[in-house]
Amino acid sequence: DADVTQTPRNRITKTGKRIMLECSQTKGHDRMYWYRQDPGLGLRLIYYSFDVKDINKGEISDGYSVSRQAQAKFSLSLESAIPNQTALYFCATSDAVNTEAFFGQGTRLTVV
Amino acid sequence: DAKTTQPPSMDCAEGRAANLPCNHSTISGNEYVYWYRQIHSQGPQYIIHGLKNNETNEMASLIITEDRKSSTLILPHATLRDTAVYYCIVRDLNSGGYQKVTFGTGTKLQVIP
Numbered sequence: 692d693a694d695v696t697q698t699p700r701n702r703i704t705k706t707g708k709r710i711m712l713e714c715s716q717t718k719g720h721d722r723m724y725w726y727r728q729d730p731g732l733g734l735r736l737i738y739y740s741f742d743v744k745d746i747n748k749g750e751i752s753d754g755y756s757v758s759r760q761a762q763a764k765f766s767l768s769l770e771s772a773i774p775n776q777t778a779l780y781f782c783a784t785s786d787a788v789n790t791e792a793f794f795g796q797g798t799r800l801t802v803v
Numbered sequence: 804d805a806k807t808t809q810p811p812s813m814d815c816a817e818g819r820a821a822n823l824p825c826n827h828s829t830i831s832g833n834e835y836v837y838w839y840r841q842i843h844s845q846g847p848q849y850i851i852h853g854l855k856n857n858e859t860n861e862m863a864s865l866i867i868t869e870d871r872k873s874s875t876l877i878l879p880h881a882t883l884r885d886t887a888v889y890y891c892i893v894r895d896l897n898s899g900g901y902q903k904v905t906f907g908t909g910t911k912l913q914v915i916p
Binding site: 736747791793796797 | 835837839844845846847848849852890894896899900901902905906907908909
């Protein structure tokens with residue numbers, strides 16, 4: 692099983708719909724992140740969380756919200772999806788001891 | 804965190820060494836150089852990191868210049884499976900996480916048969 696699991700892997704949704712992307716990890720890491728990747732662009736940070744009670748906005752948080760339900764679970768929500776939120780979304784984890792970040796396999800979201 | 808500059812693309816013949824450069828001229832003394840790669844549209848994968856000494860692991864070698872303003876990732880015998888986008892980033896371990904790290908557009912390495 693993957694260390695960082697994202698669901699769904701692919702999703703097509705309509706403009707105005709609410710959608711949730713889920714991320715779970717088995718690494719035991721306290722830090723979790725949501726990124727977005729658009730063609731020709733790098734990864735941009737949406738939100739990050741250092742523990743269940745710590746949620747922080749990243750570079751491009753407008754239009755998104757998150758929930759850290761447990762140490763192992765970090766969900767990203769689009770309250771009212773719009774076409775320019777069509778992108779590849781990645782969840783990642785890290786901790787204070789292990790210096791590398793672990794990424795999920797990504798969720799390809801299309802908003803029509 | 805300091806930003807990095809990488810060439811947008813490179814080609815390498817299969818079986819030859821791939822040398823991927825990275826410029827990080829504004830790196831500070833506490834910042835490490837990290838390399839990740841992203842194969843097709845999968846999640847980025849950690850390769851290697853270093854502070855000032857050269858590093859080697861089973862995947863690659865990392866050569867950091869003495870002034871630490873640039874580095875080179877070396878894949879000693881590139882295979883077709885090494886075709887990917889390679890990201891060079893700098894990170895201050897004291898910052899506590901990756902929230903200040905910028906993953907730019909990286910170098911797209913194409914390994915040619």
